Amino acid sequence: MSEATDKNATSRRAELGTGTWVMLMLAVLTFGEFLVGVIAPPWGSALLLVAAFKAVFVISYYMHVGRLFKSDKAGH
Amino acid sequence: MSTHAVADYATKLARNRLGLWLFIISDSFVFVGLFVARVVLLGPNRPELNQNLGVIVTTMLLISSFFMNRAEVEMAHGNRPAFVRNTFITMALGVLFLVGVVGVEWQIAPFGPADGAQGAVFYSMTGFHAFHVLTGVILLYVVWNNGRRSVYTAERHWGVEAAAVYWHFVDVVWMFFYVGLYLMGAPV
Numbered sequence: 001m002s003e004a005t006d007k008n009a010t011s012r013r014a015e016l017g018t019g020t021w022v023m024l025m026l027a028v029l030t031f032g033e034f035l036v037g038v039i040a041p042p043w044g045s046a047l048l049l050v051a052a053f054k055a056v057f058v059i060s061y062y063m064h065v066g067r068l069f070k071s072d073k074a075g076h
Numbered sequence: 077m078s079t080h081a082v083a084d085y086a087t088k089l090a091r092n093r094l095g096l097w098l099f100i101i102s103d104s105f106v107f108v109g110l111f112v113a114r115v116v117l118l119g120p121n122r123p124e125l126n127q128n129l130g131v132i133v134t135t136m137l138l139i140s141s142f143f144m145n146r147a148e149v150e151m152a153h154g155n156r157p158a159f160v161r162n163t164f165i166t167m168a169l170g171v172l173f174l175v176g177v178v179g180v181e182w183q184i185a186p187f188g189p190a191d192g193a194q195g196a197v198f199y200s201m202t203g204f205h206a207f208h209v210l211t212g213v214i215l216l217y218v219v220w221n222n223g224r225r226s227v228y229t230a231e232r233h234w235g236v237e238a239a240a241v242y243w244h245f246v247d248v249v250w251m252f253f254y255v256g257l258y259l260m261g262a263p264v
Contacts, residue, residue: 008153008154011153012149012150012153012155015149015152015153016146016149019142019145019146019149020142022142022145023138023139023141023142026138026141027135027138030131030134030135030138033254033255033259034127034131034259036259037127037255037258037259037260038127038259042120042261042262044120044255044259044260044261047255047259047260048252048255048260050255051251051252051254051255054251055248055251055252058141058244058247058248058251059244059248061145062141062144062145062240062244062247063240063241063244063245063248064241065097067093068093068094068097
């Protein structure tokens with residue numbers, strides 16, 4: 001019972017940690033976009049690439065697209 | 077719960093997820109269409125908008141996604157009070173985003189919806205996106221209210237997962253719209 005609780009707490013901490021890490025990454029990239037957009041607006045294509053990079057992070061880690069391709073026994 | 081019931085639920089969950097993602101893919105075609113319209117109609121120019129407000133509302137939406145993720149994780153681990161708290165913060169940030177875009181940016185923009193291509197592009201892109209944010213806030217309210225009434229459990233909370241995926245989708249769309257409207261090209 002205690003082992004299961006510990007496992008649950010560890011997994012919760014790891015998932016929250018991943019969420020925070022992704023958020024920091026998004027914040028840094030968005031600030032970079034803002035600076036580039038203000039200083040060098042013609043770099044539109046590069047900014048779109050950064051946006052695509054950010055989108056991949058959100059789709060992978062926040063939207064959990066991987067869940068589509070695996071079957072949960074208990075599920076949500 | 078019997079093994080049979082668990083298997084039934086897992087099958088239903090897999091179908092729900094597929095259905096939600098099919099909806100998201102089909103919905104994203106409309107947003108892609110709007111973005112292409114922006115590129116074709118405005119080309120190397122962009123609407124003259126308030127840069128500071130743009131980055132503030134974008135940050136609000138990003139932070140809301142962070143709290144939505146926390147809400148989902150907390151529910152998946154049976155921590156209902158934290159789920160309720162994080163969902164409320166997400167909702168509040170969504171409302172602030174709407175106020176920033178519709179309540180402020182729409183009012184201070186130096187052009188109206190009928191003022192040529194930039195008006196058409198800006199108001200249709202932000203309007204359609206804002207409508208999705210509003211829908212997301214309503215969905216979050218339903219999920220938040222259900223959470224307060226203990227409708228969800230750590231094992232069964234498809235409603236939470238669906239609301240979270242939809243909310244993050246709205247965030248992803250804005251990542252591109254922010255670049256298209258506020259950053260790409262020279263101001264008109």
